[in-house]
Amino acid sequence: xxxxxxxxxxxxxxxxxxxxxxxxxxxxxxxxxxxxxxxxxxxxxxxxxxxxxxxxxxxxxxxxxxxxxxxxxxxxxxxxxxxxxxxxxxxxxxxxxxxxxxxxxxxxxxxxxxxxxxxxxxxxxxxxxxxxxxxxxxxxxxxxxxxxxxxxxxxxxxxxxxxxxxxxxxxxxxxxxxxxxxxxxxxxxxxxxxxxxxxxxxxxxxxxx
Numbered sequence: 001x002x003x004x005x006x007x008x009x010x011x012x013x014x015x016x017x018x019x020x021x022x023x024x025x026x027x028x029x030x031x032x033x034x035x036x037x038x039x040x041x042x043x044x045x046x047x048x049x050x051x052x053x054x055x056x057x058x059x060x061x062x063x064x065x066x067x068x069x070x071x072x073x074x075x076x077x078x079x080x081x082x083x084x085x086x087x088x089x090x091x092x093x094x095x096x097x098x099x100x101x102x103x104x105x106x107x108x109x110x111x112x113x114x115x116x117x118x119x120x121x122x123x124x125x126x127x128x129x130x131x132x133x134x135x136x137x138x139x140x141x142x143x144x145x146x147x148x149x150x151x152x153x154x155x156x157x158x159x160x161x162x163x164x165x166x167x168x169x170x171x172x173x174x175x176x177x178x179x180x181x182x183x184x185x186x187x188x189x190x191x192x193x194x195x196x197x198x199x200x201x202x203x204x205x206x207x208x209x
Contacts, residue, residue, distance in 0.1 A: 005197045012201045014129065017122045018190055021046075021115070022183035029176060034111065036103045036175050040096060042115050043159060043182070044089075047152045049123040051085045054148045057130045061141045064134065081145050092156070132202035147193050154185040 009015060025042065028034040058081055062074035158178045191197055 008200045009196050012196050037100045038107050049119045050148050053123050053126045056127045060131045064138050077141050129202045151189045155182045158182040
């Protein structure tokens with residue numbers, strides 16, 4: 001049973017992409033190749049893409065349930081999710097800006113574009129996997145709506161805890177520690193939310209990757 005669970009987790013394409021993304025940021029930050037500002041910006045972008053993924057999933061579920069019950073409103077829940085998830089990120093963006101401007105180090109916008117492209121690719125794969133899974137057994141949209149918060153709250157919490165230190169030198173050390181914790185939380189919550197410890201996640205690329 002344990003071997004099957006591990007096989008399910010390790011066969012998940014998104015698990016490896018999330019691992020590589022986080023590992024790249026941890027290593028490059030440790031080596032001084034990326035700044036704290038860049039890391040925070042990328043985590044914020046990752047959070048936005050997670051929201052996009054779930055917005056697409058809720059739209060797809062809306063159409064699925066509309067086929068079963070014509071009275072079911074296809075757009076109400078996705079738009080409500082877009083509003084409260086978006087509002088959360090507007091407020092969070094203001095909070096981050098007030099902190100990021102005080103951090104040392106410049107932002108490499110070429111690196112931002114590269115990492116953002118990788119995150120967008122993972123978002124596409126995740127959305128396809130979600131829809132494939134929902135086509136077999138559609139999830140309740142109201143339950144799906146809360147799933148992204150289980151993903152993003154732990155990772156943002158660890159980042160904010162890093163900013164609780166006083167000095168810049170302490171911040172540098174604490175930030176490395178907390179982005180490692182964020183990476184672990186990111187992977188763990190991906191496994192928990194998608195239940196890959198119980199069943200294999202659909203292959204978004206049909207097996208060619």
